[in-house]
Amino acid sequence: MLVSLYRYNPETDTKPTMQDYELDLPAGKDLMVLDVLELLKRKDVSIAYRRSCREGVCGSDGMNINGTNGLACITPVSSAAKGGKLILRPLPGLPVVRDLVVDMAVFYKQFEKVQPFLINDQPTPAIERLQSPEDREKLDGLYECILCACCSTNCPSFWWNPDKFIGPAGLLQAYRFLADSRDTATDERLANLEDPFSVFRCRGIMNCVAVCPKGLNPTRAIGHIRSMLLQRAT
Amino acid sequence: MVTNVTNFGRSGLYDWVIQRLTAVVLAVYFVFFLSYLLFNPDVNYQQWQALFSTTWMRIASLLALLAICAHAWIGLWTISTDYLTSDMIGAKATVIRFLFQTGCVVLMFIYLVWGIQILWGI
Numbered sequence A: 001m002l003v004s005l006y007r008y009n010p011e012t013d014t015k016p017t018m019q020d021y022e023l024d025l026p027a028g029k030d031l032m033v034l035d036v037l038e039l040l041k042r043k044d045v046s047i048a049y050r051r052s053c054r055e056g057v058c059g060s061d062g063m064n065i066n067g068t069n070g071l072a073c074i075t076p077v078s079s080a081a082k083g084g085k086l087i088l089r090p091l092p093g094l095p096v097v098r099d100l101v102v103d104m105a106v107f108y109k110q111f112e113k114v115q116p117f118l119i120n121d122q123p124t125p126a127i128e129r130l131q132s133p134e135d136r137e138k139l140d141g142l143y144e145c146i147l148c149a150c151c152s153t154n155c156p157s158f159w160w161n162p163d164k165f166i167g168p169a170g171l172l173q174a175y176r177f178l179a180d181s182r183d184t185a186t187d188e189r190l191a192n193l194e195d196p197f198s199v200f201r202c203r204g205i206m207n208c209v210a211v212c213p214k215g216l217n218p219t220r221a222i223g224h225i226r227s228m229l230l231q232r233a234t
Numbered sequence B: 001m002v003t004n005v006t007n008f009g010r011s012g013l014y015d016w017v018i019q020r021l022t023a024v025v026l027a028v029y030f031v032f033f034l035s036y037l038l039f040n041p042d043v044n045y046q047q048w049q050a051l052f053s054t055t056w057m058r059i060a061s062l063l064a065l066l067a068i069c070a071h072a073w074i075g076l077w078t079i080s081t082d083y084l085t086s087d088m089i090g091a092k093a094t095v096i097r098f099l100f101q102t103g104c105v106v107l108m109f110i111y112l113v114w115g116i117q118i119l120w121g122i
């Protein structure tokens, strides 16, 4: 199998290059893309990438696989490398630290901006803040995000304004707390999102939805935020 | 909250609502326009002038004119803050973006005044 890998070390290289590797894959098995990377790393220890759980829960190995963002550990080689060639690049739009490792600082900054934690100004109850099963259900499809950044780095609006547009991942979490019946900071949260950039840079092209490895729908959440902003202002 | 001084409304929500309302106004105006031409294929100067000298047509045209200016401004402002940024075109981005936005405002203003002159000059 031919693997074409994005190689870049900003300290020694003047520009990124694509390096080709010929790799013998064990027969009769459909490996995941991450397995291929592990095999490559045995041949060439200088290859850099992030990984941890190898089962799609930690979100570390988001990368661009044959043109589509995804998690290497749960993307089968058979479905990714249709033309018999596997092409691996870092997530687009973020600064490259080395090879497939990107600098996620700006992505986390946007996440931080939405105050991704419960805010409640009522006295703390003795045991826990209760929530009805119906209210709890409203958080389904929101809380499952693993912050892999596949969505935000697939979003043109995020490429153009990564410092101003919160991006699909951050906005999904913004809505996760707007929709939470136990959160009392709804108004303050909405006020922080009303400017022309934070939410309204979303053009609704659903690039985010197309790649989310968890099958989540940030575009729908963004639509809900917009309606909440509209309701608040009218 | 991201602040920006060149955006008149200072609010993404207002821009968004205005963009949609003006789109509806423009759509209605142009559908009327096209259907008028479709049902009166050999319209002559007298009919054309009569149409545009009615008060309702002037109001509608003025509304469409205002709508197109607002719509174009919001659209072009957005484009300028997407593509004319320091990430895209380097250090001179702020100057270039500001000049572009000023150009847009001036152009929109000229079109507006000119359009009003035409409408009331008939």
Ligand code: SF4
Pocket (backbone or CB within 6 Å): A154, A155, A156, A157, A158, A167, A168, A201, A202, A203, A204, A205, A206, A207, A208, A209, A218, A219, A222
């Ligand atoms: S729908 Fe919005 S957030 Fe999602 S990719 Fe498109 S512009 Fe980005």
Ligand code: SF4
Pocket (backbone or CB within 6 Å): A144, A145, A146, A147, A148, A149, A150, A151, A152, A168, A169, A172, A211, A212, A213, A214, A215, A216, A218
């Ligand atoms: S919404 Fe999906 S693609 Fe985006 S960060 Fe969360 S899990 Fe990853």
Ligand code: FES
Pocket (backbone or CB within 6 Å): A050, A051, A052, A053, A054, A055, A056, A057, A058, A059, A060, A061, A062, A071, A072, A073, A074
């Ligand atoms: S290694 Fe954890 S998600 Fe892929």
